[in-house]
Amino acid sequence: MSPGACTMSGYPRDERPTLVAFVRSVPDQGRGRTNELACLTWTGQTIRSDTSTSNIETEVGPCVVAMTRDISERKRAQELREEEERLASILDSAMDAIITVDENRRVSLFNKSAEQVFRCSALSVVGKSLEPFLSEQSREFLDDQVMNAGEQPPGARQGWAPKGLTFRRADGEEFPAEATASGIVARGRRLYTLILRDVNEKERAERRLQQLQREKVYLQEEIQTEYNADEFVGNSPAISRVLEQVALVGPTDSGVLLVGETGTGKELLANAIHRASTRRDRLLVKVNCAALPGGLIESELFGYEKGAFTGADSRKKGRFELADGGTIFLDEIGELSLEAQAKLLRVLQEGEFVRLGGTRTLTTDVRVIAATNAQLSDAVKSGTFRSDLYYRLSVFPVKVPALRDRKGDIPALARHFLRKYSRKLGKPLQDFSPLSLTRLTQYSWPGNVRELQNVVERAAILSRGPIAEVDDSLDLRLEPETPPLLGTLQEVESAHIRRVLEQTHWVVEGERGAAAILDLHPNTLRYRMRKLNIRRPGQMPR
Secondary structure, three states, rough: OOOOOOOOOOOOOOHHHHHHHHHHHHHEEEEOEEEEEEHHHHHHHHEEEEEEEEEEOOEEEEEEEEEEEEEEEHHHHHHHHHHHHHHHHHHHOOOOOOOOEEEOOOEEEHHHHHHHOOOOOHHHOOEEHHHHHHOOHHHHHHHHHOOOOOOOOOOOOOOEEEEEEEEEEEOOOEEEEEEEEEEEOOEEEEEEEEEEHHHHHHHHHHHHHEEEEEHHHHHHHHHHHHOOHHHHOOOOOOHHHHHHHHHHHOOOOOOEEEOOOOOOOHHHHHHHHHHHOOOOOEEEEHHHHHHHOOHHHHHHHHHHHOOOOOOOOOOEOHHHOOOOOOEEEOOOOHHHOHHHHHHHHHHHHHHEEEEEOOOEEEOOOOOEEEEEEEOHHHHHOOOOOHHHHHHHHHOOEEEEEHHHHHHHHHHHHHHHHHHHHHHHHHHHHOOEOOHHHHHHHHHHOOOOHHHHHHHHHHHHHHHOOOOOOOOOOOOOOOOOOOOOOOHHHHHHHHHHHHHHHHOOOOOOOOOOOOOHHHHHOEEEEEEEEHHOOOOOOOOOOO
């Protein structure tokens, strides 16, 4: 036919403009192939086709010869493959094990969850019998529910076994499962689908979920009971000044250095600062630098890569990585090694760090709150603490008062703790006797608020009536007011540790031990005792 005389009766109306444009282009292009077009057969059926063309010369002039090929089957096969790929993707993402077998129990489908449950690859199973994975109960279930379904229409019978079945993994271990089984027809073949779930794994997941829910409730209660603003009991001038400073610095993003003796509530203040900041909805990550051995501090702070050292079997995120977007509280900051101090300074200045054993530079956005019970300025002078890090940390220093410097708050604090232990112990405790309040107020409290809390807890446990008594059995000595100790930092520290050890009868560990009162790890306290040459009277030097 000539380019201008194309017969259109074999094509639907909406396809004809495309065909005309193609045919008219043939004289210039010589030959070609159309896009896919719908075409009508002589019976009126619509098929998909493509058309190849060429120019020829005839006696009547130039003509275009066109050949149309039916590609309907090819298109259907392509669509079927795409549909199978989509179905396979859906099955592989399923949480349950899905297995399809034929009438001879040969496996034709084994999804990813089935690989995990049976501990073997689909490649090693497909085309082989399911028999090695069946126990006697599961074989009977499959036979009864599906294989012996007779002439019933596929899908008309579906079995469910919520319990009582066991299957066998590739390594021979049997496990309980709940399962459903049903018959289907695919491409004229009768197939059988088994969907099962490992009951043990389901129960483990449920127990873990329950545990996480309990931990969530517990942590929420801890936040409410331990870290509320009303925990700062007292209205003495010393504590009022601290709370004013916290209110000022909290909403900012500045670093804070909390300086005070152990047991004065520095961690509590760190929580208050974090809650007052714009980072309150992110994590507050706490690190006690004194409780970590020197060789572990760096890996704890910055994490490590797999193989970084013996035992590093996998990558681990450090505390700075976990605190990204939030706050990190570094207690006993003075215990950091000089190498760890250098890395900490880089994080503070540039927000960058490298995991131990790694090469990739990571970034983090963290607010740092540091705490110390020593004068870092003295450590700077002695060369054990970097001066540039010290100035970076002490942008906003907060001096936390010792309990002996806020004695007017002791009765209120003691009653606060008494109410707490009254609820915890289920005792109707109302108050302290006048003599007990005198004892509590006149004691020097070397362990500060933490020591007071421990003493009140013990008094609450021993009390038989509504009035709690603090007596001599608690080793609370009435001590006159003494001027602060003067001398070098080591002399002051040595005297303080000796006094606490004498109070605890030289017991280091345990709930009532010196380490607990001083808020130190027992090994850290022993190290300081050796360093300061502190020995129990009568103990021979090592």
